[in-house]
Amino acid sequence: MQKTTLTPAPADLHRLHTQITHWFDVHGRDLPWRRPEAGAWGVMVSEYMLQQTPVVRVLPVWHEWMERWPTPADLAAEPSGEALRAWGKLGYPRRALRLHAAAQRIVEDHDGEVPGSFDELISLPGVGDYTAAAIACFAFGAPETVVDTNIRRVHARAITGNALPEPSYTAAEARLAAALMPPRDAADPRLPGPWGEYDDGALACRWNAAVMELGALVCTARNPKCDACPVASSCAWIEAGQPAPHYTPKGQPWAGTDRQVRGAFMAVLRGADAPLGRDELVAADVVLATDAKADQLERCLASLLADGLAHEGAHGISLPH
């Protein structure tokens, strides 16, 4: 039994599209991976880096990667440890490992070209529903429904009337996002914008990017800038009196966690130009600063080796080859 999805009437939906996409044309950021010269590989690299990581932190690293590895084959030819080192402090270094593995798969299975279909993309390591839809849409113009945390928040407020989306992505949200997509045969197929003209097939991509950008710049999680919002006059959350979220977000503990200790180990390995003994590794300042006991240090080191984020050879531990 599927519940009916609450969606605006066609006229209201059209107004919503017009308001948000126009706002995007005026206020959207000129991010390098949105330029045509970025190519599918540039889009793909950006999507991996942007998973749970702010744009401002991704920008310099993305430029380094695109200069050093302009194609999937260029990255695939390097040891995975080079990808990890170049990943720097973006966080979640397994993303670098997965991107490296995906590049190798692209060389082996796709003749070195980033595949353009959702099904091919989602089969790559590190690509889930969001990333597959985003690459297919932003790099190839496929009319996929893209749903990220920004888009979920905009929908929760503007349409549903809640301060924040539920912690877990629901089927109702997916139906809503699909229902909000612009019609495939829109009457106004070519609209001028700062990045060129959008043809009919790119309407969906423009919509996806626009809603995402609205969530990132205006409809933010904390202190939303409703005064600058193009759809404030019809926002269900504002109409409801901007009620507070009805759940308390769970904190992300950090001090003393394995994540902190693993991160400290990885920072040492990134900076080392030769393998290190376990004693050297544990004695490093950043590791000592975690104040971790011997059992936790051992457990974290073992997990890094098991994850392929580190490699132990005859001369010690280093980034993988």
Place this chain on the structure above:
DNA sequence: GATTCGTGGAG
């Protein structure tokens, strides 16, 4: 479905 997985800036 709940957990785990880095990092650092903003308020």
Place this chain on the structure above:
DNA sequence: TCTCCAAGAAT
């Protein structure tokens, strides 16, 4: 200072 959280994916 401390809490929140930022274009998620895999298990």
